[in-house]
Amino acid sequence: MKKLILSFLFLCAQLSLSAQFLKKLSDKAGAAVEKTIDKGLGNGENAGGSSKRTAKAPAAGEAMPSAVTRPSASPQGGSSSTDGTWSAADYGTQPFKLQPGETIVRGEFSLKVSNTGQKINLITSHNGKYFFYENGTRTGPFDRPPLSKLGVFGFNSFSASTRQSNPSKFIEGTGNVRQLVLNGKKYGPFSTILAFYLSPDQERFYALAEKRTGESSDFFLLSHSGTTKLPGYAPTLLVSNNFEHAAAVGSQTQLKARTEQDRYRYAENDDTFVFTSTGAKLGPLKDWNRSKNWISNNGMLIQLKEGSRKQIYINGEPGPSFQRNLENLNALFLSKSGKSGAYYDYGSLYFSDGTHLAYSVLSPAAGTENGKDYLFWLSVKDNNLYVCRKEI
Template identity: 35%
Template sequence: MKPITILSAICLLLAQTGKAQFFNKLKQKAQSAVTNAVTGNSNQQVSTSGGSSATGNNSSATSSGFDASKYGTPSFTLEAGERIVYGEATLSIINNLTLIKVITAKDRQYYLYENGTRKGPFNTPPVDKLDNWRSNGDYYNSNDKETNWQPYVVKGILSVDGKSYGEYLQLTKFYHNKAKKRFYGVGVKMEQNAMAVYLVSDKGARKIPLPTEQLLISDNDELGGVIVNATQYNAKTPEETYKIITNDDFYVLLSNGKTLGPFAAVQASQSWLDNNGNLIQVSNSRKAVFINGNQLAAFGDSMNGDGKAFVNSNGKSGAWFERGNLYFTDGTQIIDYALQPAVSVENGKEVLNWLSIQNKQVYVCKKDL
């Protein structure tokens, strides 16, 4: 039996560092994005992913190499003297149809365009009429999802939503969605006079080699998982289990019983699952984004990894959105002309939709993922 002190040391070794600083940085950027969402002139900039900025392009200037008409058609054209209220636009997908809402300003009054139809004037920006307003960053990280586990373990028994899931000494990570009755955690228990670790969920329990504080949870809370180094996953003896190898290949063990990998280590700074069970990773050291171990996009000059991935359900292609830019796996780059990306399904194909503003026209653009 390995001493508990060894497991404690390993837990500390595996724990993520700098988490507080990272999320404080995101909070500051989000606050900046809200502050910048005000009416401006044609030379101002529109807040996009990560709270940074990309050219709003209300003027007649054309970005080098970009033609919005190649990707879509104009939803409407701004009138003379009219301008976008920066940050106040939404693109929603309802029954796989795009719904566009944009707020504009002219002569100290405000207007709402809904799929090209102009409404108003309003004395103040009608932001309450937008659909689920969100910053263009819409950054997601499963580390945001955490619930205090202690009330769920009473006298050593894990109980969630009125159901018992067995004996556990403690949970190193735990999350509970009460509305959906979904939960995920990493539990430690005693088995045959030895410590045993499990990925636990409403779907059951799955044994894993070591405790971890990195619990991956999909955006819709329907899937959970943990990353396990290949050395530990393939270990045949307890001694092999405790080996720590830098830049080891790894697997992702999912709560539904499936296993992803092995994947080559990419020195990931952030890792999460999408709703289809694909692993998304951002590597600041390698300056790239990865899908299931394959590179999705390299960081451009204006990228720092605070963006959002849009991945085909098969995990083989996708796009990365950051700071008003879109980077597709086929090499296509939309620089400074992307707002509010969202996915729809058309004729069985997954399509990425977004807004582009060019030559005083608001375009609804799309491209297959």
């Protein structure tokens, strides 16, 4: 009986210790989540040395707090802040005023820039009801935030690689005399399609095609605008996000391959060549397999090489560099020349001219005004919305 009582007491002690351990583990997990949320909201420690702030994740429909305010920086392209300090009023203007007592709902706004101008959407709340603004025109009230009206905000994108399509339903013929048929036009002949990209509206496409004749093969870059014969096997196809540019890529060893087995031979430090849909040839390029590679919407080859993550290469030549490692190239905005640009990271902007704007940068979008390239973004200060810009 005594042994039974001791065993029972020992078991209780173990259960108590386990409960304490699980509580500590839960507390640590909660702190980690809150820290991650803070980072995503643009809070925390600034690289420029600002003090650390904390914030909790907002409830649905919670009003947007005032944007971070720091000492003034020079406006729109002058000598600007390098330590992260900036003022929304120096970089932007208020496109419209809100109603008295109205507050901007946290996170529910977007900016879209196009050749026809800017489109600004946001959702506000007042007395438990919600309102929708589109370029200053107010509609509502709504019982719930009208999120479907906002549209989708997406970063700049250099790659259509997620859109590779199945070409089978567009192919006619058999054997070595197959053709692609799109929008009433025929492209070919060929034996097989190696890669195929089709625009969402199905108006534009790019394909790598092989045509076999006996023991030999010819390779082609097919597109809605014509056919380009390639000098050899180039198995990689890069397509710009707007489907206006593409490039076939092959190593020197692949391009010289005479048999199918030769295509898969690997050579250390092999030269790489790029053949664009406009007929241009780039190369020889080094370190292709140790790079991330894209084609921009205006046809530039963009590379981020291993070991140089603060600098990009444009058409094989050193391009602009930034104060921060480039982790997400879809958050990179370049001028049309590719000689300058800006990088967006956790609510902050890093310009290639050294300007650093820390926090409170929302929905960045590139555009052109009077022949100049600008980056536009939104910011909120004291419940006022600002449309800001800086030349890139």
